[in-house]
Structure formats: C-alpha cells, structure tokens
Amino acid sequence: MYVGEQWLFRDLELDVGAGECLVLAGHNGSGKSTLLHVLYGLRAPSAGTLEVAGQAPDERDGQFRRKVAVLLDDSELFVELTPRQHLELLLAGFDADLGDVDGWLQHAGLDERADVHAYYLSAGQRRRLLLLGAIARPHDVLLLDEPERALDRQGKEWLGEIVGNERELGRTVVIASHHPPLTDVADHALHLG
Ligand SMILES: Nc1ncnc2c1ncn2[C@@H]1O[C@H](COP(=O)(O)OP(=O)(O)OP(=O)(O)O)[C@@H](O)[C@H]1O
Secondary structure, three states: OEEOOEEOOOOOOOOOOOOOEEEEEOOOOOOHHHHHHHHOOOOOOOOOOOOEOOEOOOOOOHHHHHHEEEEOOOOOOOOOOOHHHHHHHHHHHOOOOOOOHHHHHHHOOOHHHOOOOHHHOOHHHHHHHHHHHHHHOOOOEEEEEOOOOOOOHHHHHHHHHHHHHHHHOOOEEEEEOOOHHHHHHOOEEEEOO
C-alpha cells in the first residue's frame, strides 16, 4: 500500500479462516487503520488482490456490507439519536431483526443510558455503542480498529467475550489492537512497520 509518498506495507500475504482471529500490531502510523480500510473496501490497494468474505471488498455493495461488520477508528455516532434509536436504525438498514433490544443494550452495559441522546454519552459509552452496533448487524467477518480505546476494565472484559463468541460462531475477526489480552488470544499476528 503506497500512501503519502511512502510504502506503508508491501508483499503482504494473509489468509485468515472462519473462526480465526488476526491481530494487526505495529507502532502509530504503521498502517493498521489503512489496512482495515482496505479490507472494508474504503480504499483500494496500490497493487495486488484481496478477497474478504469471498469477494473483492466494496463498502458500497449492500451484499458485502451484510457480510462484513466494522468498527473503525473514525466511526462516529449520530449525537441526536439515543442508543436504542441507533440500534433500530441500524437494524432497519439491514432489514434484520435484533430480537431483544433491551437485552443487547444491557449486554453492552448501556441499559441505563438507552434513551439518552448519544451527545450525552461518555467516550467509553459511545465506544460500547459502536461496538454493539458492529456485532449486532449481520456479518461473517468483523473488523475492529482499536476497539479497546476508552473502555474501562469491564468494557475490556466484554470485548474479550465478544471476540471469543465471534470465533465460536465461526466468524473471522481482524483487530488492530495494542491490548495484550486480545493480542495473546489471536490465532495470527501481523506486525506492520
Ligand atoms: N490519505 C492519506 N494521505 C496521506 N497519508 C496518509 C493518508 N492516510 C494515512 N496516511 C498516512 O499513513 C500512515 C499510516 O496511517 P494509519 O492511520 O494507517 O496508521 P495506524 O497504524 O493505524 O496508526 P495508529 O496506531 O496511530 O492508529 C500515517 O503516516 C498516515 O499519516
């Protein structure tokens, strides 16, 4: 990947299977977020080919978006919507039935903030909502960019449970992370930079 007049990474070969977790590691600016953008089809690679969930990544393709869920570093919330409204909007967009919305909000530790505008949520609560949105939408592949950011100890434990659960469900997880409990359980690690 050639970005900003430099090669961030090249000669990269990756094969991550169902139920497996890949951790992207590397110093600030090494290209972890850029690689996740490429995997989600937000940026094209400068050279080479890749397949995610069996197809070329393209976030404008509804079929691709139904297979690949994402939490990116620059993901933002609609501050005028509540956590409950966020989930409802998201699921309506995917024409999916979440079932027990209250259960999901409780699962994320957001039950007491379910009907408060996201504007009033703390940084960690916003992160929890974004993470909940990523795992609640239909997907076979989950891409997470530093999901541990702003999470407290319980939030990080919840994150660990999420990753374990995703793998048990046979989904593929790719995480850019500096959080050792996550990096330790990964099946594969890729060090950039
Ligand atoms: N559109 C762009 N134009 C020019 N340079 C860019 C662009 N996008 C990213 N870069 C550069 O590419 C490099 C990698 O950025 P990236 O955000 O992928 O790193 P990272 O490993 O995720 O960093 P961090 O750990 O700080 O989140 C940085 O030096 C950044 O300035």
